[in-house]
Amino acid sequence: MKKVGLIMGSDSDLPVVQKAVDKLKALEVPYEAHIYSAHRTPVEAKAFAETAEENGFGAIIAFAGKAAHLAGAIAANTCLPVIGVPVKSSTLDGLDALLSTVQMPSGIPVATVAIDGAANAAILAAQIIALGDPDLSQRLKDDRAKAARAVLEKNAALDI
Ligand code: RP5
Numbered sequence: 001m002k003k004v005g006l007i008m009g010s011d012s013d014l015p016v017v018q019k020a021v022d023k024l025k026a027l028e029v030p031y032e033a034h035i036y037s038a039h040r041t042p043v044e045a046k047a048f049a050e051t052a053e054e055n056g057f058g059a060i061i062a063f064a065g066k067a068a069h070l071a072g073a074i075a076a077n078t079c080l081p082v083i084g085v086p087v088k089s090s091t092l093d094g095l096d097a098l099l100s101t102v103q104m105p106s107g108i109p110v111a112t113v114a115i116d117g118a119a120n121a122a123i124l125a126a127q128i129i130a131l132g133d134p135d136l137s138q139r140l141k142d143d144r145a146k147a148a149r150a151v152l153e154k155n156a157a158l159d160i
Contacts, residue, residue, distance in 0.1 A: 001133055002058025004125045006033040007048065007074060009040075009064035013087050016118050017063050020085070023122035027139050029129060032057075038064065038073040045070065049077035058132075059125040062110075063118070065089030068097035071110040081128050083121045084110040 004024060008017050017033065024031045036045040052060060060078065062071035063085045071084030084101035088094030094115035102112040113120045123140070130136040 001030055001136065002129050003056050004029055004031040004122070004129065005048070005052055005057045005060040006031055007036050007045070007060060007062045007070065008033070009035070009037045009062075009068070009070045009087075010089075011035055012089060013063045013065065016085065016087050016116050019116075019118035020061060020063075020122040020125075023119045024126065027122070027126045027136065027143065029122075029126050029136065036070075038069040039067075042073065045073055046077050049074045052078050052080055059083065059128045061085060061118075061121045061125055063087050064101070065094065065097045066100075068100040071101050071112070072104055072108065075104070075108050075110050081125075082110050083124055084112040085118055085121045086112065086115045088115050 006017055006020060021031065034048060036048055038045055057080060059081045060074055061083045062074050064070035065087035066089060068086055071082055075082040086094050086097035086101045090096055098115050101110060104110045111124060126136060126140055130140055
């Protein structure tokens with residue numbers, strides 16, 4: 001199975017990244033995580049993106065806060081699908097990171113999820129990998145059915 005790359009701009013992003021790790025583990029999707037910054041380590045971030053396809057990755061999730069250029073910088077250097085997670089790590093509550101991540105120029109897409117939306121990023125990455133993996137596709141369907149059951153149980157227990 002293809003791996004998911006998890007690239008974060010700083011170790012201060014780890015609590016958000018962990019939510020994606022938890023979801024990928026639950027779905028049994030292999031992943032590899034690195035700290036590469038678009039600004040502090042641009043050479044390493046570029047090298048990762050340029051070699052990601054030959055290194056067995058099928059999708060990349062990039063996590064960054066503040067002036068969040070990481071997802072765009074990764075996307076600029078690979079044709080693999082890139083998912084951006086804007087991280088709430090500043091006095092602007094993550095809106096800065098959201099706009100920096102989502103407002104990509106035409107031709108270089110970044111599939112941007114919600115601020116701190118790490119679980120959805122992991123699910124989306126798994127859905128991409130599942131296009132070539134029927135077993136993973138079934139696990140995603142089971143996971144969604146489980147989530148629906150949880151809501152319906154809460155509905156049945158609602159007493160206000
Ligand atoms: C971004 O700047 C990182 O992704 C992080 O969210 C933010 C702050 O980084 P630190 O100053 O905490 O290392 O590049």
